Amino acid sequence: MSLKLTNTLTKRLETFKSIKPGEVSIYCCGVTVYDLCHLGHARSYIVWDVLRRYLISQGSKVTFIQNFTDIDDKILAKAEKENSTMTQVSEKNIKEFHQDMDALGILRPSRMPRATRCLDGIREMIQELEQKGAAYSVEGDVYFAVMQHVDYGKLSNRDLSEQQLNADGRIEREEEARKQHPFDFALWKRAKKGETSFPSPWGQGRPGWHIECSAMVLQELGQTIDIHLGGSDLIFPHHENEIAQSEMATGKKLANYWLHNGMVNVGGQKMSKSLGNFTTIRALLSEGISAMTLRLFILQAHYRKPLDFTKKSIEAASIGWRRLNSALCIGLISHRKLKWPKPSVQEKTIRDLKNNVSNERFSKSCQHFIDALDDDLNTSVAISVLFELSRPLKSLANQIERDVSDLDGEARNLDLHSRWLLLVSLANILGLQPELPLEKNSHQGKMHSDAEIIEAIKERKAAKLSKDFTKADKIRKELKDKGIELIDKKDGLTDWIKK
RNA sequence: GGCGGCAUGGCCAAGCGGUAAGGCAGAGGAUUGCAAAUCCUUUAUCCCCAGUUCGAAUCUGGGUGCCGCCUCCA
Known part of the structure; x- marks a missing residue:
């Protein structure tokens, strides 16, 4: 079997095939850096981290680009509020972003372009669109003319003839009047007085939101990429507009596969800044919830389905992780006692793994795990394989903890060792890495000496x-x-x- | 109003036409002076109604309920 993914563009489960064999180009929509990231962001980036790790484990060379939106109204608002600058706010939050993502064990992207560093590309693309008659300027604003793009709406199933009948009351009348079609969107926005702005052929201003991604994809990866990633809330208008701009400008398909992750919900409602129902990654970690607990929590659900966040579900994940972790740690803590070879942290490809698995039972587990991930990243099933593999190891960990001198026989020990190696390797594909227990007796608090x-x-x-x-x-x-x-x-x- | 998605045990969550994975919680047993940890065993007919089929949680039609997008958003 080979990797199959649900492509939002075709609304179907498709076998993944990269443009260049053995190489995969991925663009992932990043965050607007005006605040700390919350659990919703964590979900998105953890899920895509698994996709990336899985592709790598298959031996692919993955180029993973993720942007920072560092020009934005909210950043400016924050800068004003904090009596600081746009750059200072962005820089601070980029640092915070890295701290959180590193803590969650998310691989760093190959490159992370920023809007402020991509302005030439943005301006060039807008000019290109203007030349092709797909953009028009009105008093310093430049809009994309959606009617010029025959495929407009193909990602999100919008029909331009419907003219967005019921989006009333949500759109500023004044801006509407300047647009040729209600779906037209800003490529460049003229600056209001005193606002941070950049020069352009249309006057001082700022790029619209969608154009930066189009420009960055082109700059970093080329005209057509393999996979474009993002949250399902970005399908419309963001990704639809990205497609329109890019495909109009280059005449080529922007991305072969569009993948979207489901939202994290709180009480059945989407976690978001605007609703104020969010919990930051920072807050969760500082409550003592481990990074791997969060990973397990997120990966126990399928990536496209909504995932409800409750205290209870996190606790369940936490206990589950503690148990799985005891199995993952055993070879690191007790390899001497068990006379196992000193563990090395070598990462293995799937092929190596399969070749190394001698025992038939284990090769079945291994295959089961791979089949699960191949099936549209069914991490839930993949995790069940980990739990099944871990069972005898947990028992072993317990025996050692209790210092049972009569450990099992040699053959059995060998069996356990290869089981452990497989478990650790498979867990690593999900980014689930052993968290060595903290020193016992370490604690905070002053109730007792x-x-x-x-x-x-x-x-x-x-x-x-x-x-x-x-x-x-x-x-x-x-x-x-x-x-x-x-x-x-x-x-x-x-x-x-x-x- | 338009587009899309979801509904599985006490909770979370797989399942993609062949007789319900896994996690958490619960119960019983083993072990333990107690406790903790660990192991074993155990708990469902899948929102409702009709249909297709030898056979449906899985397909079709109709309900009901929930959610997302249509404004910034992972």
């Missing part, structure tokens, strides 16, 4: 030795009420963690 706790543990141990379990339990309970949990180990020692 370590010495006090250790004293209590000693007292309890004495009570246990003298079979005074009532007292032992009382101490456990007292500590628990203060958020300290005791874990008795096989060797008679007691660990404790602060919650």
Whole structure:
């Protein structure tokens, strides 16, 4: 089987085939850098990160371009509010963006163009469109004439003859009057006085939103690319307009495959800045929810479906991850004890993986995993394979934790080792990487000094030795009420963690 | 009003015509003085109604409900 993807352009599941064999060009719509990213952004970029990792694992050379929109009303508004500049606001949020994405284990794009650094390309494209009669200027504004583009609406199923009957009340009358068609959109907007602006043949102004992506694709990847990515909320008007501009300017198809991810919902409603129902990635991470928990949470759903965000669902993912993680960590923590070779972090291609899997049972798991991803990135099924692979490893981790000296026989050990290698490699394709447990006994908070706790543990141990379990339990309970949990180990020692 | 999507156990979520993956929670058992962790076992006929078919959660038609886009938006 080979990779099949749902193409928004054709509304069908299609076998993916790149223009150049072995090479894949991808453009992903990035963020407008006026604020921190929220879980919705995380979903989008995590999902596309998996697509990218999967293509890489198949041996493809992937060029992944993602933009920063750093010219925008909201950035300007923020700059004004903070008594700063557009550049300062953008720079700050670009840094924040990288911090979040790195934390989530998202591979950095090959290049990240910015609108401010692509102005020549933007102006050239607008001029090209003007020459072709697909753009017209009105008092310093330049609009794209949608009627000139025969295919307009092909991505989002819009019909130009309908004239957008019911979008009333949402559009500024004044601007409407200047447009030839209600769907016409700005390629260049003239500057109001005092506003940050850039020179152009049409006067001082700023590029419209859609044109930057068209110009960047052309600049970074060429006329036709393999895959164009974005959130489903970008289908119209953003991507529709991008297609119109690019295809009119170059005369070539912009992208062969258009992929769109579903939204993150809160209480059934889309998470968004404007609704104010968003939770930032930063906030989630600082609450102690691990990056991999978020990844698991997101990848347990299919990427095109809406995903409801609730405290409960995150907690479920968190526990699920903790268990999966214990299996993923075992070869890193206990390879000496198990006499496994020292783990190397080499990334493997699917072909290597398949060749290395000797055991028939494992090759089935491996194939099941691959088939799942091939089927329009069915990460949900792929994850179920990981959980199934991890089961005996979790048990092993537990045995080691309890210091069971009688580990299983050699053959079984070998079996577990190759199981672990497969698990780690497959998990890596989803970007699920082992998170080594934090040092035990590390904690914040000042309710108790370590010495006090250790004293209590000693007292309890004495009570246990003298079979005074009532007292032992009382101490456990007292500590628990203060958020300290005791874990008795096989060797008679007691660990404790602060919650 | 137009375009698109979704409806599966207590919760989340796969399934793409052949008799319901996986995760969380729950129950029972093993282990443990207790607790935690771990393992084993276990819990559904798929929104409603009609139809196609030997056979449908899966296809068709009609309902009902929810969501997204049509304004900035991942």
